[in-house]
Amino acid sequence: MDIKQAALPTAAAHTAGESAPMARRRVLAAGVSGAALSLLPWLSDRAGAQARTAPPTSGGETVIAPTPTTTAPPTATPPPPPPKRPTAPDIELLAVAQTIELAIRDLYDVALAAKSFEGETAEAITAIREAHEAYAQSISGLIGANAPGIRSDKLYNAQRSNFSGSAAAVAQAAADLENVAVATHLDILGSLIGVDATGLIASILVVEARHATVLNIIAGASTLSNQLASDGVALSPADYPVK
Amino acid sequence: MTIMNNQTSPDTFISAEPLSRRGLLRVGGLTIGMATLVAACATEAKEVKPARVGDVPPPSQLPDAVVTDGVLFRTAASVHYSIIDAHNISKELGNLSPEQTAIVDAYIAANEAAIRDLAKSTTEAGSKPWTCANPRFDRVLLAPIRDHITGRPKTGSEETDVAPSDDPNRDALALAHAMETVAAEMHQSLVPQLSLPKYRTAVMQQAQAAARRAAALALAINPANIVNPLSLANANVSTPTTVEATTTTAAQDIAQTTDAPATTVATAAPFDFQQYYALPSQFGSLNAVQLGVGVPSGGAQFTINLETPSLNSFVYDYQTEC
Numbered sequence: 397m398d399i400k401q402a403a404l405p406t407a408a409a410h411t412a413g414e415s416a417p418m419a420r421r422r423v424l425a426a427g428v429s430g431a432a433l434s435l436l437p438w439l440s441d442r443a444g445a446q447a448r449t450a451p452p453t454s455g456g457e458t459v460i461a462p463t464p465t466t467t468a469p470p471t472a473t474p475p476p477p478p479p480k481r482p483t484a485p486d487i488e489l490l491a492v493a494q495t496i497e498l499a500i501r502d503l504y505d506v507a508l509a510a511k512s513f514e515g516e517t518a519e520a521i522t523a524i525r526e527a528h529e530a531y532a533q534s535i536s537g538l539i540g541a542n543a544p545g546i547r548s549d550k551l552y553n554a555q556r557s558n559f560s561g562s563a564a565a566v567a568q569a570a571a572d573l574e575n576v577a578v579a580t581h582l583d584i585l586g587s588l589i590g591v592d593a594t595g596l597i598a599s600i601l602v603v604e605a606r607h608a609t610v611l612n613i614i615a616g617a618s619t620l621s622n623q624l625a626s627d628g629v630a631l632s633p634a635d636y637p638v639k
Numbered sequence: 640m641t642i643m644n645n646q647t648s649p650d651t652f653i654s655a656e657p658l659s660r661r662g663l664l665r666v667g668g669l670t671i672g673m674a675t676l677v678a679a680c681a682t683e684a685k686e687v688k689p690a691r692v693g694d695v696p697p698p699s700q701l702p703d704a705v706v707t708d709g710v711l712f713r714t715a716a717s718v719h720y721s722i723i724d725a726h727n728i729s730k731e732l733g734n735l736s737p738e739q740t741a742i743v744d745a746y747i748a749a750n751e752a753a754i755r756d757l758a759k760s761t762t763e764a765g766s767k768p769w770t771c772a773n774p775r776f777d778r779v780l781l782a783p784i785r786d787h788i789t790g791r792p793k794t795g796s797e798e799t800d801v802a803p804s805d806d807p808n809r810d811a812l813a814l815a816h817a818m819e820t821v822a823a824e825m826h827q828s829l830v831p832q833l834s835l836p837k838y839r840t841a842v843m844q845q846a847q848a849a850a851r852r853a854a855a856l857a858l859a860i861n862p863a864n865i866v867n868p869l870s871l872a873n874a875n876v877s878t879p880t881t882v883e884a885t886t887t888t889a890a891q892d893i894a895q896t897t898d899a900p901a902t903t904v905a906t907a908a909p910f911d912f913q914q915y916y917a918l919p920s921q922f923g924s925l926n927a928v929q930l931g932v933g934v935p936s937g938g939a940q941f942t943i944n945l946e947t948p949s950l951n952s953f954v955y956d957y958q959t960e961c
Contacts, residue, residue, distance in 0.1 A: 520865040527921045586840040591831045598830040602923035605847035606854040624851045
């Protein structure tokens with residue numbers, strides 16, 4: 397059988413009057429088909445299964461479930477955060493706190509120079525003395541050039557005579573002074589605004605409370621209530637102004 | 640006769656004429672244009688519930704967890720309740736002496752007083768006082784501590800049973816000391832989180848009282864443990880001399896003429912149990928309190944970190960049941 401070369405369907409095979417309407421219709425059909433295909437993913441999302449809001453009943457009927465409710469009370473709004481850095485009034489209070497810490501450090505120097513303590517007790521007193529110096533330095537780090545860097549002479553002179561004598565007597569005086577420091581810092585804490593300053597004063601006073609207990613025990617407190625005694629009276633910044 | 644050739648039938652063409660490049664571009668452009676038009680005209684649906692296959696219950700709505708001053712006070716009270724539970728564990732399991740029992744009883748009373756003060760602060764801050772222990776604290780911390788004092792059979796993937804403590808008294812006092820230390824740290828950690836200065840003073844009143852209790856108990860456990868040696872070193876104070884167990888090694892001597900093998904004689908070092916100091920640091924620490932309890936095994940003791948409360952252990956206002 398002969399295989400003949402077929403003639404290509406050229407324009408010559410179709411008249412212009414027959415082909416033009418047919419081509420336009422087919423092009424439109426192709427366009428619509430293409431549009432439908434391109435929209436298929438979008439439509440399929442909408443046709444997907446939806447979460448059922450109510451379980452079907454045994455009878456096949458669907459009952460609208462009540463809207464889930466929470467038992468939470470009306471939402472409380474958190475308060476605005478306080479400032480981080482010390483405010484101007486904070487700086488004045490911190491300056492007073494530093495003069496008190498330096499006065500306490502110098503009072504421990506008096507006790508150590510008088511050699512009231514020996515051995516482990518002397519080591520503990522030295523460590524407590526160093527701690528108070530560290531507190532003063534930390535306050536300097538917080539308020540910078542506003543730090544007075546000097547002790548409160550009023551406090552130092554009032555307490556100086558109590559820090560030389562027997563170990564028990566000095567320890568008791570030191571415990572009382574630590575309790576005064578704790579009370580003073582608690583008082584200051586109630587007025588501070590800046591978060592950095594409150595964090596520092598809190599970390600200082602919680603250890604000064606430990607100092608007081610240790611010193612009470614060194615002083616010979618035998619009962620638990622005496623060891624935990626915390627009857628310090630806060631110093632007023634007005635009475636101990638920074639010169 | 641049908642002519643056979645290698646061309647498809649003209650009837651199957653998409654158009655009557657072979658598509659030119661221009662024709663293809665025209666069809667493509669028309670398709671994109673129609674798709675854009677339809678998409679632009681469609682209403683925008685907010686996908687509140689994403690498409691899902693199958694039947695699922697609606698997700699439960701978690702209540703808002705807002706950290707307020709009241710929540711912090713409620714949390715502090717809950718931890719004090721847990722501390723009382725811990726002190727009762729000490730009394731129950733620690734074979735305490737009458738003096739030690741008196742100390743722990745006094746500490747329980749002090750924590751009860753703290754709870755009363757915190758309840759007042761909670762009400763003042765606009766929340767309802769919390770009246771029971773912190774559930775997470777009890778479950779995550781107290782339960783394993785108790786297990787390592789009493790001992791228990793192995794569970795789950797554990798390979799061995801938990802052995803009972805070799806010295807319940809030591810562990811009970813360590814537990815009591817750790818709890819008071821945690822109380823002090825907790826209140827100190829709340830200071831920067833509270834919004835009003837008067838609330839900060841209130842929590843630090845509790846912190847300093849708990850710190851005193853911890854210091855007194857540290858000295859009751861060991862009167863020599865006044866200052867942490869690290870603090871002494873920071874203060875440039877000579878640290879106390881400690882005598883450590885030494886290991887004597889007769890190393891191989893290459894000049895040795897005998898054929899005797901080198902010998903190593905090691906003296907067994909006693910286990911160094913955790914030490915608690917009245918003055919552990921110069922500043923109040925917020926680090927986790929490490930508590931070691933139980934019988935040492937393999938040169939180590941079960942040690943648990945006691946953290947101050949945080950977001951996962953706060954007692955929020957929506958929590959209404961103990």
